Amino acid sequence: MVLHPAEADVGYRFLVSKRGRIVAEIPAHIDFVKNLTLCTVLGDESGVTIGTVEHLLAALRGLSIDNCYIEVDAREVPIMDGSSAAFVAAIDGVGIRELHQPRKFIKVLKPVRVDEGGCWGELKPHSSFHLDVEIDFPTPLIGRQRYALEMNSGAFRNEISRARTFGFMRDVENLWKAGLALGASLDNTVALAEDRVMNPEGLRYPQEFVRHKMLDAVGDLALAGAPILGSYRSVKGGHRLNAYVLQKLFADVDAWTMVRAPWVREAGAVDVSAGVAAVNYAADRT
Helix, strand or coil: CEEECCCCCCCEEEEEEECCEEEEEEECCHHHEEECCCCCEEECCCCCEEECCHHHHHHHHHCCCCEEEEEECCCECCCCCCCCHHHHHHHHHHCEEEECCCCEEEEECCCEEEEECCEEEEEECCCCEEEEEEEEECCCCCEEEEEEEECCHHHHHHHHCCCCCEEEHHHHHHHHHCCCCCCCCCCCCEEECCCCECCCCCCCCCCHHHHHHHHHHHHHHHHHCCCEEEEEEEECCCHHHHHHHHHHHHHCCCCEEEEECCCCCCCCCCCCCCCCCCEEEECCCC
């Protein structure tokens, strides 16, 4: 996978390649979601799909990057260690280039809520991007956890980016039989037995489980196509609920509007060597 610079208002676009040739260009937008089982899968009308996009999109949105071409030569984004940490490190390694155009935001104008089988998610008006995520698993290893943040680059980098995906050992056999989670291992998943965490190093954060759900929400909500000015509350949700809330938001033309930042901060571009990953973003909102 290679991240390429993109001009303003491109957003995130997956360039799916095969034998060195681009065979599909898939916008990272809610309209292109094809599957939400265990991960978020995007696809086009020809049947080309790209899966496990949420951790990479979380890194881009979490670092306030708005525009990026993502070239991938497989059917899913590399899982790395099950978090966004490797993507954050790769972006840090090449730097970020500013674009001298105002950023665009999706501003939530009124509450939008989805209830589904005891789970619910809601977007409300807010002056920035606020996340409040709650989970509840019937095991003492997790139980009920809730975490809330005003999301910005520093908060994402320090509090969320290293939180890994997790799963239960009792579910692995059934998943494998269904052809799912075939690459799951202790290198990319927090594995839970009945009474202990199986990973020798333990957890990276207190409440790593709910922090990873928040990471997923950042990535899934990036499918709005622009950063959101709003507050998102999720209770016992996941990829499906996150997507449904976005779909309901866009279905109501009175619930949102597109706004632009009123000015562009003057700053020099960060040079990036040719042929290596780079990403662009427009200047910060006032």
